[in-house]
Amino acid sequence: MEIRFDDQTAVITGGGSGIGEKISHKFAESGAHVCILDYDKEAGQSVCKELENKGYACSFFYCDVADQQQVQKVFDEITGQLEKVDILINNAGIAHVGNLQDTTEEDFDRIYDVNVKGVYNCMYASIDQMVEQGGGVILNMASVAATVGIEDRFAYSMSKGAVLTMTLSVAKDFINDNIRCNCISPARxxxxxxxxxxxxxxxxxxxxxxxxxxxxxxxxxxGEPDEVAGLVLYLCSDQAGFITGTNYPIDGGFLNLNT
Incomplete structure (x- = not known):
């Protein structure tokens, strides 16, 4: 099954490393103009240059997703240059190890700012454009930690639970605007x-x-980053046009087969 995104713009936060890097490659190879948003300027520019050297369409934007003004400015630049945002993939995120006692207010705020507010900021900055253009796709990166208790992941689990419920809310509110919103929940x-x-x-x-x-x-x-990227590619494609408001585990059986 060949999946193509010719003439489409895909915005990928955290697209300069790890899972985001593989997602960037998958979408570029499938014909999309990839816009990589990353706080790590060197990593984001490196991935973008690699894609451009292969003949793919890519743009890099330095962005701290926790900063709403900066996010809005970047999305204004993207729509100014490319006219639309067809796909938004909220992949940027950070981790924290610790239970409630080990989580300081500073730790909590840092996780919230990136993992929760960052997703909100990017969806908020893109939703009007998607409504105006007649549709779009949003894919958020949650985690198995959003739905089960994982030891020493208090703040991280909180943030991914919020990503899951934001996904459901956006899917419900904008279904009549031809906007699909899903999330995936990787294990390790x-x-x-x-x-x-x-x-x-x-x-x-x-x-x-x-x-x-x-x-x-x-x-x-x-799991391997390429496996996660493959699921993201499918869920953002027309082949998944009947799927919205859904959380897809990609977890090697972690949620349902652990006893």
């Missing part, structure tokens, strides 16, 4: 963040802990 995905986390917290035991974390998925391994 093997990204550079995981490697960095293990190196920082378990020096000398990285391989052992990697295997331990991998086994928490019943399928016996972590």
């Amino acid at each position: 995905i093997h990204t550079p963040f995981v490697d960095g986390f293990l190196e920082e917290n378990y020096p000398g035991k990285e391989d052992e802990m990697f295997e331990q974390l991998s086994r928490t998925q019943p399928i016996g391994r972590m």
Whole structure:
């Protein structure tokens, strides 16, 4: 099944690394003009340059998704240059390890600002344009932590639960405007963040802990960013035109098969 996004604009937050980088590649290879929004200027520009060198259409915009004025300015630039935003993928996010006692107000606010307010800011900045142009697709990155309790993930779980419920609300409110809104809930995905986390917290035991974390998925391994990107590609395509207001786990059986 070939999926194409020719003549469409896809905005991808956090598109300069990890899952976002793979999503950027998938959409560019499928014909979309990819707009990468990232706080890491070097990483975002690097991915964009790589795509352009392959002949794909890509633009990079430095953006702190927690800053509403900055987000609005970037979306105004995008619509000024490309006239529309067909697809918005809210992938940017940060993690925090800790239970309630370990979570300071500063920790909580930081997670909220990026993972919750950042998603709100980007949807808020794009929704009027989508309504005006007669439709669009929004895909938000939630997590298995949005629906089940995970040890030492208090603030992170809060933020992803908010992403899930924002998704349902937007899907309901704008269904008559031909705007679809879904989210996906990955379990552990093997990204550079995981490697960095293990190196920082378990020096000398990285391989052992990697295997331990991998086994928490019943399928016996972590997911790959490319697998997540493939699901995002499908849910944003016309082939998924009957799907809205839905949370799709991509979790190796984590939610339903763990006992």
